Amino acid sequence: MSLQYVQGASLFTHINEVPKQYAYLTQNISTDVIIIGGGVTGSILGYYFSRQNIDCVLLEKSRIAFGSTSITTTLLQYELDSSLRDLEQYTPLENSLKAYKLGLKALDEIDAFINEQGNNCDYEKKDTLLYTSKKEEIAEVEEEYNLRKTHGFSAEFLTASSNPFSFDLKAGLYAMDGGAQLDPYKYTHQLLDVSSQKGLQVFENTEVVKVNYLDHGVEVETTYGYKVKGKIIIVATGYNTQLFTKRNFGVKTTTFNIATKPVTSFGGWPGRVLIRDNSSTYHYFRTTADNRILAGGEDISFVPGIFNEDAALEKYELLEARIKTMFPLIKDIEAEYKYCGAFASTQDNLGFLGKDPKNDKLWYCLGYGANGILFAILGGMMLSKLYLGTFDENLKLFKLDRFDG
Numbered sequence: 001m002s003l004q005y006v007q008g009a010s011l012f013t014h015i016n017e018v019p020k021q022y023a024y025l026t027q028n029i030s031t032d033v034i035i036i037g038g039g040v041t042g043s044i045l046g047y048y049f050s051r052q053n054i055d056c057v058l059l060e061k062s063r064i065a066f067g068s069t070s071i072t073t074t075l076l077q078y079e080l081d082s083s084l085r086d087l088e089q090y091t092p093l094e095n096s097l098k099a100y101k102l103g104l105k106a107l108d109e110i111d112a113f114i115n116e117q118g119n120n121c122d123y124e125k126k127d128t129l130l131y132t133s134k135k136e137e138i139a140e141v142e143e144e145y146n147l148r149k150t151h152g153f154s155a156e157f158l159t160a161s162s163n164p165f166s167f168d169l170k171a172g173l174y175a176m177d178g179g180a181q182l183d184p185y186k187y188t189h190q191l192l193d194v195s196s197q198k199g200l201q202v203f204e205n206t207e208v209v210k211v212n213y214l215d216h217g218v219e220v221e222t223t224y225g226y227k228v229k230g231k232i233i234i235v236a237t238g239y240n241t242q243l244f245t246k247r248n249f250g251v252k253t254t255t256f257n258i259a260t261k262p263v264t265s266f267g268g269w270p271g272r273v274l275i276r277d278n279s280s281t282y283h284y285f286r287t288t289a290d291n292r293i294l295a296g297g298e299d300i301s302f303v304p305g306i307f308n309e310d311a312a313l314e315k316y317e318l319l320e321a322r323i324k325t326m327f328p329l330i331k332d333i334e335a336e337y338k339y340c341g342a343f344a345s346t347q348d349n350l351g352f353l354g355k356d357p358k359n360d361k362l363w364y365c366l367g368y369g370a371n372g373i374l375f376a377i378l379g380g381m382m383l384s385k386l387y388l389g390t391f392d393e394n395l396k397l398f399k400l401d402r403f404d405g
């Protein structure tokens, strides 16, 4: 069964033209690495593997970047969704701190890519704010701030009296250069453009329907019968993993987003920083290069195959009301795009990168958890090295069987 993971009219696929359409597969071919999935994750893999001159092919069942990538809010932040203290229930503090540092490294990688290849995806470095408007959560935010300071992260603690924003803030953790934002649709296409020039072969409208493991390698069959032979496959299919494994990755929720029409000013939002609140369930906010506000959150449980339109409409209204309350100085807030989709959380907030514990030819790059896109960058870096024979110790943080019995 093919499940629907994205609903509604996404901002990024509506405001952008399709920069390039790739061919579908029309013959049997051979390669070394078969990347399955043409979202941002598969495209990041394509970039890192082709950069190392590894022969690879990317297969996308529908259109490039029309899955979760089309609706991701793309807040790129080194921090995870839960606080360091909360994460300690599931993983040692040392691991979460390592993940924070790796997040910063992944941010630097994106920055380096833009410096090298040009900014064709509205990339912008951003400070980030994590805040609460509840008195009873002040201590929690302060503790997170203290932990970050102790471990060398650059941050400031905001209180109601030092609050530069127009919304009610009782405590805030302001991280300098803690994040970035970009247009995920343009970024995915830019990655593929660069990678194609380095030899990556990309096929759209080419669904993998069967995987055959051979004595020396692996072969995938696609919709119209053409096959690709390789040494390994890497599953970068987002939430569609059922064809490859019975393994259950993460707990899925549906998360909701609205994008406003462009607004005329950003009063009450200095620096247009990335904002996340400390609520359960949380909300997140950013702006776009064409002066829109993106607001997201209001997560509910994901029920496979069922889309509750009434619930979605209610959530979109709540998000619009929320930004109007937070930013009274912005007078022309009006939601234009409304969409939602599946999101998978994991206990330690990290994704899954690496080989299947029982099958050396089956690799995964799944950006589940807090920072899907940054995890994909780490996956691209570490998995391409692994393919060339170097195991990065940090891969252990993301290993597939870390929650097994």
Ligand SMILES: Cc1cc2nc3c(=O)[nH]c(=O)nc-3n(C[C@H](O)[C@H](O)[C@H](O)COP(=O)(O)OP(=O)(O)OC[C@H]3O[C@@H](n4cnc5c(N)ncnc54)[C@H](O)[C@@H]3O)c2cc1C
Pocket (backbone or CB within 6 Å): 036, 037, 038, 039, 040, 041, 042, 059, 060, 061, 062, 063, 064, 065, 066, 067, 068, 069, 070, 071, 072, 073, 074, 075, 076, 206, 207, 208, 209, 236, 237, 238, 239, 240, 243, 255, 256, 257, 296, 340, 341, 342, 343, 366, 367, 368, 370, 371, 372, 373, 374
């Ligand atoms: C509303 C929302 C907001 C989010 N906000 C953030 C955020 O702020 N920051 C962040 O880091 N992450 C965020 N995420 C998570 C983010 O969406 C993901 O990390 C990222 O976009 C996933 O990209 P992907 O390429 O892994 O998946 P997808 O974009 O879904 O790509 C997978 C691709 O695989 C293809 N595919 C599937 N099966 C097959 C097959 N059998 N053969 C060939 N192709 C196949 C699909 O068609 C699809 O195009 C958010 C997610 C949602 C839903």
